[in-house]
Every structure is written in C-alpha cells, then in structure tokens.
Amino acid sequence: MxxxxxxxxxxxxxxxxxxxxxxxxxxxxxxxxxxxxxxxxxxxxxxxxxxxxxxxxxxxxxxxxxxxxxxxxxxxxxxxxxxxLEAGQQGSDPGEFGAQEGVMAEELAVQWLERAAAQASRPNEQAAAVRELAYVRQEVGAEEAGLGALKRSAIKGVARLRWFAPYGMGFAERFVNKALAQVTRYFTxxxxxxxxxxxxxxxxxxxxxxxxxxxxxxxxxxxxxxxxxxxxxxxxxxxxxxxxxxxxxxxxxxxxxxxxxxxxxxxxxxxxxxxxxxxxxxxxxxxxxxxxxxxxxxxxxxxxxxxxxxxxxxxxxxxxxxxxxxxxxxxxxxxxxxxxx
Structure with missing residues (x-):
C-alpha cells in the first residue's frame, strides 16, 4: 500500500x-x-x-x-x-536502530524481561527470564556464564525466551529487533x-x-x-x-x-x-x-x-x-x- x-x-x-x-x-x-x-x-x-x-x-x-x-x-x-518500509527512513531495514532508538529499545527489552521474570505463569519461562536478567545485569559470574554471557544485551535475552524458540535464534533476534525498532521509532x-x-x-x-x-x-x-x-x-x-x-x-x-x-x-x-x-x-x-x-x-x-x-x-x-x-x-x-x- x-x-x-x-x-x-x-x-x-x-x-x-x-x-x-x-x-x-x-x-x-x-x-x-x-x-x-x-x-x-x-x-x-x-x-x-x-x-x-x-x-x-x-x-x-x-x-x-x-x-x-x-x-x-x-x-x-x-x-x-x-x-x-518507506524510502528515506533512517536505516535500510525496519529492524535497524538509530542511536536514540537503540537506547530506548534496550530499556524496553529489560522491562519485557522483568515482566516475564515476575509474572510468567509457566515456571520454565519465568526461570529463563530470571536467568537472562542476571546475565544482562552482570549478576552471574564469568566462571558460571562465560565472558560472552556477561555482555549479553537485553534484546538478545528476550529473543531467548520460549516465545521465539521454535524459530531459531537467528530469526528470533531479527523479530525482536524489528518489534523494538517499530515501537521506538513511533515515539522518535x-x-x-x-x-x-x-x-x-x-x-x-x-x-x-x-x-x-x-x-x-x-x-x-x-x-x-x-x-x-x-x-x-x-x-x-x-x-x-x-x-x-x-x-x-x-x-x-x-x-x-x-x-x-x-x-x-x-x-x-x-x-x-x-x-x-x-x-x-x-x-x-x-x-x-x-x-x-x-x-x-x-x-x-x-x-x-x-x-x-x-x-x-x-x-x-x-x-x-x-x-x-x-x-x-x-x-x-x-x-x-x-x-x-
């Protein structure tokens, strides 16, 4: 259209x-x-x-x-x-972030993780969100999680939740990026x-x-x-x-x-x-x-x-x-x- x-x-x-x-x-x-x-x-x-x-x-x-x-x-x-999808928008893909959008997207992903960690009805989903929040907040030691996990972003953490598991991590991260980019772009x-x-x-x-x-x-x-x-x-x-x-x-x-x-x-x-x-x-x-x-x-x-x-x-x-x-x-x-x- x-x-x-x-x-x-x-x-x-x-x-x-x-x-x-x-x-x-x-x-x-x-x-x-x-x-x-x-x-x-x-x-x-x-x-x-x-x-x-x-x-x-x-x-x-x-x-x-x-x-x-x-x-x-x-x-x-x-x-x-x-x-x-209109020509001339910032970024060539609806899932790419500008500088201001990137900050807001990461904060929004943290809130999504906090919500899942606090109120998810399924114990395994709640446990996964708690674990990802610990990585994001660097509350997990390097000896437990590895150096890569210490640097994990909230966006990557959201993509690891059960919602997106059937699609594989590559697709999940792209979908989460796109979702966050569209929300933040609406406000920016x-x-x-x-x-x-x-x-x-x-x-x-x-x-x-x-x-x-x-x-x-x-x-x-x-x-x-x-x-x-x-x-x-x-x-x-x-x-x-x-x-x-x-x-x-x-x-x-x-x-x-x-x-x-x-x-x-x-x-x-x-x-x-x-x-x-x-x-x-x-x-x-x-x-x-x-x-x-x-x-x-x-x-x-x-x-x-x-x-x-x-x-x-x-x-x-x-x-x-x-x-x-x-x-x-x-x-x-x-x-x-x-x-x-």
Missing amino acids: TIEMGESSGKIGNRRMRSMATIVLVHGIGQEQEAADTLEAEWVPALAGGVRTAGYIAIADRIQHDRTSKDKIDARMAFYGALY DERIREAAQRSVLNLIDPETRIVIGHSLGSVIAYEAVMRLDQPLPLLITLGSPLGLDTLIYPKLRPQPPFFPPNVKRWVNVADRDDFIAAEPDLTSMFSTGIPSGAVFEGDRTVDCGAEPHRARFYLTKALVGGPVGETLGKSLKSSDAQPAR
Whole structure:
C-alpha cells in the first residue's frame, strides 16, 4: 500500500482510498509486509467468532457478511505498516536502530524481561527470564556464564525466551529487533507518529462505534482517540504496552495520560503471559478524568495459550466479543441485540 500525504493538510490519503467503518481495527508490530486487506481477512473472521462465542449470533453474521451486503457491519483495518518500509527512513531495514532508538529499545527489552521474570505463569519461562536478567545485569559470574554471557544485551535475552524458540535464534533476534525498532521509532519519528494516528482517524466518522487496537496499535489507537471531537461508544485495547510506566506511559500524549474524554467504555484485555503487555491492569494509570457515565474495564485477562500475544487469539475470546456485541446491539433491532441463551 502506498502512503499518500495530503498536499497541504499533511494527512495520509486513507480517507480518499477507503470508506469509513463501524469498527476500526489497528494492527500491531511486524506487519510491514502485509496490507489492510490481508490483515482484515485474518482479523474480521476472528472478531466475528468472538462475538459469536459471546452469544451475539446475528451480529456476528453481519460482521462476517460480504462487504456489499446491505446488512454488513463494516470493519476496516487502519494500516500503517508500510510506513516502516518507506524510502528515506533512517536505516535500510525496519529492524535497524538509530542511536536514540537503540537506547530506548534496550530499556524496553529489560522491562519485557522483568515482566516475564515476575509474572510468567509457566515456571520454565519465568526461570529463563530470571536467568537472562542476571546475565544482562552482570549478576552471574564469568566462571558460571562465560565472558560472552556477561555482555549479553537485553534484546538478545528476550529473543531467548520460549516465545521465539521454535524459530531459531537467528530469526528470533531479527523479530525482536524489528518489534523494538517499530515501537521506538513511533515515539522518535514524528512523521510516523502522525501518519499512524491519521490512518485511524481517517476511518472514523459519526457512524463509527468501536476502535480495537492490538500491541503497538493499542498505543496508536489511544493517542488517536484522544484527538476525537465526537463520542466513541467503545475502545478495546489488546496486549497493550500502554502500562510500561518508564518508557511508553511517560511518552504518551497528552501528559499526564488520562481516560479519553469522548470514550463511553474502554475495555483492556491482556494475557498474563503476554510480556509485551507488561502491565495487564491499566486501571490505576488511566482512571483520571473518567467522564460521568463512562465505564473503564482496565484489568480483563484471558488465556491465549502458547502464543499469548497473537491478535487473532485475543479477538476470538468472548471477553472481547461480548462488549462488541453489546455496543453494536444498542443500535440494532431487539432481535439482533440480545445474546443467544
């Protein structure tokens, strides 16, 4: 997908190329080789499945229907992945770091390790994270770990965790580098930050009911929604790093962060073993300024199995589908609005 910049507005051309949406989806890291359409093909059926699991059968059918159907509930992907492949960006690869990015990436990797060491539900995963932190902090003696281990970076330590083991260390390190580079570049490159948010805002109109963001996409969704001048019935954040209190939380805009003033309901969902989500309970960090009548469910947890950060596994859960069905049901006839019993 080519990202077009408006001639005078500085807005990307998403509004011209894609229609508005009832549900706006915002993808996470590592999607630069995808497109809005390919990601929609994965996300939309998964979301419909979660809505169906929650009992909203008629609404799930309308989410899955062909887009030309008059009864279709349209869900669109806000795609920003191509920004990381544009010519002229610093570095020739989306996994390369500039000097400022490298420092932030190493600090972010340390926080991911600390999260896994403190809260991983599987003892072997927790033990691996504790061991890698000891190497990073040089708490392991040379006679135990070898000189190479003493110099191990947090980024390499994250790549050694069970998440990436099936892919081999070479692939794992490249994936981790890419993930960290994309997170840090969002905060250090104003052009990427603005264009990513604009990809969300350009899909929103008065008929939009829901915004769902995963991983880095939850950060982009949050900052974009903070700029809305219209009500948004539901914001859902999945596997979100918004709670990284030393690296991401202090860089959010505006500061200090608070509850989005035009959002009526915010549901945050995290897997306990999703260390990218760092802090699964956002309640204490974003409860300031909750409008009268608004609802904040900032501490919902699910089990996504062996791939705790996969977007599709989050979307299929009733804990996600339920709020979607409830929100959409309020604008539908009563026969569609009630979950099946």
